[in-house]
Amino acid sequence: MNFVSTRGNVSEIGFIDTVLMGLANDGGLLVPEKIPQIPAEKLQAMSQLTYQELAYEIFSYYVDGEIPDNELKELIEKSYATFRHPEVTPVQKVKDNMYVMELFHGPTFAFKDIALQFLGNLYSYVSKKTGETIHILGATSGDTGASAIEGVRGKEGIRICILHPHGKVSKVQELQMTTVHDENVLNLAIRGTFDDGQRIIKELFADVDFKNKYHLRAINSINFVRILAQTVYYFYAYFQVTKETGEQKVNFSVPTGNFGDIFAGYLAKKMGLPVGKLIVATNENNILERFIQDGVYQPGEFRSTYSPSMDIQVASNFERYLYYLLDENPSAASALMDQFKSEGKIVVNEEQLRQVKKDFAAHGVAGEECLQTISKYYAESKYLLDPHTACGVAAYETCNEPNEVCVTLATAHPAKFNESIERCDIEQTFPEQISALFDKPQYQEVVDADNDEIVRQLEKLFSFSNS
Numbered sequence: 001m002n003f004v005s006t007r008g009n010v011s012e013i014g015f016i017d018t019v020l021m022g023l024a025n026d027g028g029l030l031v032p033e034k035i036p037q038i039p040a041e042k043l044q045a046m047s048q049l050t051y052q053e054l055a056y057e058i059f060s061y062y063v064d065g066e067i068p069d070n071e072l073k074e075l076i077e078k079s080y081a082t083f084r085h086p087e088v089t090p091v092q093k094v095k096d097n098m099y100v101m102e103l104f105h106g107p108t109f110a111f112k113d114i115a116l117q118f119l120g121n122l123y124s125y126v127s128k129k130t131g132e133t134i135h136i137l138g139a140t141s142g143d144t145g146a147s148a149i150e151g152v153r154g155k156e157g158i159r160i161c162i163l164h165p166h167g168k169v170s171k172v173q174e175l176q177m178t179t180v181h182d183e184n185v186l187n188l189a190i191r192g193t194f195d196d197g198q199r200i201i202k203e204l205f206a207d208v209d210f211k212n213k214y215h216l217r218a219i220n221s222i223n224f225v226r227i228l229a230q231t232v233y234y235f236y237a238y239f240q241v242t243k244e245t246g247e248q249k250v251n252f253s254v255p256t257g258n259f260g261d262i263f264a265g266y267l268a269k270k271m272g273l274p275v276g277k278l279i280v281a282t283n284e285n286n287i288l289e290r291f292i293q294d295g296v297y298q299p300g301e302f303r304s305t306y307s308p309s310m311d312i313q314v315a316s317n318f319e320r321y322l323y324y325l326l327d328e329n330p331s332a333a334s335a336l337m338d339q340f341k342s343e344g345k346i347v348v349n350e351e352q353l354r355q356v357k358k359d360f361a362a363h364g365v366a367g368e369e370c371l372q373t374i375s376k377y378y379a380e381s382k383y384l385l386d387p388h389t390a391c392g393v394a395a396y397e398t399c400n401e402p403n404e405v406c407v408t409l410a411t412a413h414p415a416k417f418n419e420s421i422e423r424c425d426i427e428q429t430f431p432e433q434i435s436a437l438f439d440k441p442q443y444q445e446v447v448d449a450d451n452d453e454i455v456r457q458l459e460k461l462f463s464f465s466n467s
C-alpha cells in the first residue's frame with residue numbers, strides 16, 4: 001500500500017513513513033494511493049468481530065505487512081486495554097431511529113483517545129525499533145492535547161509539546177493537560193485561537209529542514225493514522241445497528257471541527273461500508289455547513305461557543321475531501337489550496353456542488369439550540385449529551401428522515417464540559433478520574449501565538465532531551 005500527497009509532490013511512501021511524515025513534505029496531506037475495497041462477503045464476516053479484531057482487519061489493509069501481524073495485534077490490544085468499556089465504542093439506542101455511539105470511554109473521556117492511544121503506542125514502537133527520538137508537536141482545541149499527552153507521558157524516546165488556546169478550553173480539558181508534570185511534556189497556552197495554533201504548527205511542519213532536524217512528528221488529524229483508526233468505529237456501529245434493526249443503510253451524524261472524524265466516515269463509505277447520509281454537525285463556527293449549502297469555503301469570524309472543541313474555522317482535513325471531489329487530481333487540489341491562501345476562499349462549480357450535496361448533509365447548531373437539545377434529551381430520554389454530541393443530535397433532528405436510522409457520534413463525556421451542562425440547570429456527578437484533577441497543581445507557559453516564540457520553547461524542550 002502506497003500513500004501520496006493531495007498536492008502531488010510526495011509519492012509512494014509506505015505506512016510507517018506516512019505516519020512519521022505527518023504533514024506531507026509538499027504542504028499537502030497524505031492519502032492512500034488507492035482506497036482498499038472491502039467486498040460484501042468480507043463485510044459479512046467482519047460483522048461478527050470484536051472491536052479489536054475489527055481494528056486489526058481494517059488496519060491490515062493499510063499497514064500492508066510493514067508491522068508483523070502479531071506486533072500489530074499487540075499494539076491494538078494495548079491501545080484499547082485502557083478503555084473502561086469492554087466494547088470500546090458501545091452503541092446505545094436513545095430514540096426509535098437514533099442510536100448514540102459512545103466514543104468517550106477512553107482515558108481522557110473524548111473520542112480522540114481512540115486514535116491517539118494507538119498513535120502513542122505506535123510512536124513508542126517505532127522509537128524502540130529505530131532508536132529514533134520522537135518529538136511531537138501538536139495544536140489542540142482541548143481534547144487532542146489531553147489525549148496525546150496521556151498517550152505518551154513518561155514514555156522513553158518521546159517528547160511532546162502541545163499548543164492550546166489560552167482560556168478557550170474547558171476547565172477539565174485544561175486540567176487534564178496541565179496537571180501532567182512529566183519531564184517529557186510541555187504545555188504552551190497561546191494567546192490566540194485554535195486556528196492560530198494549527199497555522200503555526202502547519203508552518204513549522206512545512207519547513208522540511210526544521211522538521212527533519214528535530215524529528216518533528218504530528219498527532220493532529222493531519223496525520224493519516226488518526227483518520228484510519230477512526231474508520232473502525234463506523235464499521236463497528238454499522239454492524240451493531242444493522243444486526244438490531246435489519247436495515248441495510250445507516251446514516252451518521254458527526255460533530256465536526258477539523259473535518260477529521262467525518263472524513264473517517266467518508267473513507268469508510270469509500271471502502272464499501274453501506275453508509276447512507278453523512279451529516280456534518282457544526283456549531284456557530286459553521287464554515288463547513290456554509291460550504292455544503294453554497295459551495296463557498298471561506299472562514300467567518302471566530303466565535304466562542306458551548307462546544308469549544310469545534311471552535312475551528314479552517315478545517316485541515318477539508319483538503320483530503322477536496323482531493324477526492326476533484327477526482328484525485330493533485331494539480332487541481334493544489335490550485336484551489338493556493339487560491340485559498342491568496343484569496344481567502346475556495347469556490348467550487350455547480351457540478352462539484354451537486355456532488356458535495358450527495359456526499360454530505362449539514363446543519364450548523366446555534367448556542368440556544370445546543371442547550372435546548374441537552375435539556376430535551378435529558379428530560380425525555382434520561383440521556384445526558386455533552387454539548388458537542390448535542391450538536392450532532394440537533395443535526396440528526398434536522399437532516400435525518402423519519403424512515404432512516406441514524407447513529408450520532410458521542411464525541412465526549414458531559415463531565416468535560418460542565419460549563420455548558422450547568423447552563424441547562426443540570427447537576428452531574430463527575431467520574432472520579434475527573435474530580436481528582438481539581439486538587440492538582442498546573443504546569444504551563446502562557447506565550448504569544450508567534451512562530452519564533454514557539455521555536456524557542458521547542459528548543460528548550462528538545463535540548464533537555466538531547467542531554
Ligand SMILES: *Cc1c(COP(=O)(O)O)cnc(C)c1O
Pocket residue numbers: 110111112143144221255256257258259260261262309310388389411412
Ligand atoms: C475534536 C472534537 C470534535 C471535532 O472532531 P474533528 O475530527 O476535528 O472534526 C468534536 N467533538 C469533540 C468533543 C472533539 O474533541
